[in-house]
Each structure stands twice: as C-alpha cells, then as structure tokens.
Amino acid sequence: EAQVTQNPRYLITVTGKKLTVTCSQNMNHEYMSWYRQDPGLGLRQIYYSMNVEVTDKGDVPEGYKVSRKEKRNFPLILESPSPNQTSLYFCASSPHTSGRARETQYFGPGTRLLVL
Amino acid sequence: AQTVTQSQPEMSVQEAETVTLSCTYDTSESDYYLFWYKQPPSRQMILVIRQEAYKQQNATENRFSVNFQKAAKSFSLKISDSQLGDAAMYFCAYRRAGGTSYGKLTFGQGTILTVHP
Numbered sequence: 001e002a003q004v005t006q007n008p009r010y011l012i013t014v015t016g017k018k019l020t021v022t023c024s025q026n027m028n029h030e031y032m033s034w035y036r037q038d039p040g041l042g043l044r045q046i047y048y049s050m051n052v053e054v055t056d057k058g059d060v061p062e063g064y065k066v067s068r069k070e071k072r073n074f075p076l077i078l079e080s081p082s083p084n085q086t087s088l089y090f091c092a093s094s095p096h097t098s099g100r101a102r103e104t105q106y107f108g109p110g111t112r113l114l115v116l
Numbered sequence: 117a118q119t120v121t122q123s124q125p126e127m128s129v130q131e132a133e134t135v136t137l138s139c140t141y142d143t144s145e146s147d148y149y150l151f152w153y154k155q156p157p158s159r160q161m162i163l164v165i166r167q168e169a170y171k172q173q174n175a176t177e178n179r180f181s182v183n184f185q186k187a188a189k190s191f192s193l194k195i196s197d198s199q200l201g202d203a204a205m206y207f208c209a210y211r212r213a214g215g216t217s218y219g220k221l222t223f224g225q226g227t228i229l230t231v232h233p
Contacts, residue, residue: 033220042120042207042223058220090161092221105221107161 002027004108006091012114013081021076021111023091030096032074033058033105034066036087043090049074051096081115088112118143120210122224129198130232136183137193137227139208145169147213150184150191151221155205164206167191169213195229203231 004025013019025032033048035058045058049068063085065077074093078085091108120141129135141150152164167175167184174182179199183192195202208224 035221035223040125040225042122042225043209043221044223045220048220059222088159092161105161105163110159 002106004091004093004106006089006108006111008111009109010112012116014116015082016080019078019081019113021078021089021091021113023074023076023108024072025074025091025093025106026072027093027095027106028071029093029106030071032068032091032093034064034074034076035090035092036060036085037090037110038087046076046089081113083115086113086115118145118210118212118222120208120222120224122208122227124227125225126228126230128230128232129195131200132197134194134196135198135229137195137206137208137229139191139193139224141189141191141208141210141222141224143189143210143212145212149211149213150182151209151211152180152182152191152193153207153209153223154202155207155226157204161207165193198231200231200233203229205229 007022030051034046035043037043044060046064047066049055089111092105094105148169150167154162154164165175165177165180174184179196181194205226205228207226209221211221
C-alpha cells in the first residue's frame with residue numbers, strides 16, 4: 001500500500017531534550033515536506049526537499065533541522081525543543097512527474113507533539 | 117509572498133443540502149495550482165479537488181465543484197447533497213507552478229464544516 005508513515009504519532013517531551021520525528025514514504029517520491037498545523041494558522045511549511053541531499057527552508061524553519069540522506073526518509077529534528085513548538089506535524093511527499101500525480105501531495109497521519 | 121485566506125472559521129449545513137466554502141488568495145504569479153483538502157477527525161489530509169490556473173473550466177469531482185475566479189483571486193468549494201461524512205476541517209491551498217517550488221503548499225486557516233442530520 002502506498003503511504004507516508006510518521007513516528008511517533010504522539011510525543012510528550014521537555015524543553016531542551018533533542019528529538020527526531022521520522023517520516024518515510026514507499027512511493028519513490030522525489031519531493032518531501034514538513035508542515036506544522038496550529039489553530040487559526042492552518043498548515044505552514046517548515047522545510048522541504050526536492051531530492052536526496054537537496055533541502056530548503058519553508059516559511060517557519062527556525063528551531064528545526066532536516067536531512068535527506070535517502071530518498072524514502074525525511075526526518076525532522078528538534079535540537080532543543082521549546083513550548084512554542086507544541087503542534088501537530090505532518091510529513092508529505094509528491095512525485096516529480098507531469099500531470100495530476102505531481103500536484104497531489106500525500107500526507108502522513110500526523111505527529112502530535114507537546115513540549116513542556 | 118503568496119497568501120491564502122479562508123474567512124469562514126466555521127460553517128454548517130443540513131444533510132442533503134448544498135454549502136459553499138470561500139477562499140481568496142493573493143499572488144503575482146500567472147501560473148499556479150489551487151487545491152481543497154479535507155481533514156476529518158482522524159487528522160489525515162485528503163485531497164478533494166484541484167484546479168489549474170490556466171484552465172478556465174471549473175474543476176468538479178462528483179459532489180464537489182469549485183468556482184474559480186482568477187481575476188478576483190477567488191476559489192470557492194461547493195459541496196452538493198451534503199453527507200454526514202463530509203464533516204471535517206477544509207483547507208484551501210495554493211502552489212506556484214514550475215521552478216523549485218514543487219514541495220511548497222501555502223494553506224489557508226481552515227474552515228470547520230458541520231453537517232446536521
């Protein structure tokens with residue numbers, strides 16, 4: 001089954017304790033993104049990647065890091081989490097092909113993070 | 117920078133009736149894509165409908181259709197014959213065509229749709 005997976009789905013942590021949220025897709029997609037969703041703000045892009053070893057900042061990259069060492073994986077790293085990073089996080093991927101398939105972003109199930 | 121605005125935080129509709137969700141956007145680009153995504157309580161993001169800016173014809177997908185007004189930068193979603201399963205948060209989203217922007221969607225704030233039996 002084609003899918004984007006994220007782990008963990010729920011996470012409670014404390015300020016300053018480094019954490020990683022994993023994202024993996026099995027569709028051989030070139031493009032992957034991380035978003036955060038906050039009430040009243042919709043989804044905002046954190047980072048995106050156009051292919052292996054190619055990443056760029058989105059709208060709200062501060063406090064986050066990403067890496068793309070393999071095509072299928074795109075982990076989100078919070079080196080020193082703070083309470084303002086409490087949010088719902090989504091990973092998404094899309095293919096580099098023409099037509100409707102390219103324009104469709106496949107979203108993971110979301111990771112709910114609480115930073116105390 | 118592109119912005120997407122959904123001015124209706126909440127909407128409600130009776131089952132089997134029609135509802136329209138509003139979305140406006142701001143861009144200086146001429147070629148772009150617009151989307152409506154549905155987010156049910158499970159929090160999964162589901163693509164509902166997609167519109168290419170260069171196409172004048174409004175997109176339709178079964179009970180879902182859009183009213184795309186390029187000059188007015190308006191992109192509303194009409195849901196006909198509403199069903200209980202349509203209840204969800206709906207997001208309008210924009211993506212610039214071409215370049216290195218494939219990965220970037222700009223989302224509106226979302227509209228919570230309630231469907232009454």
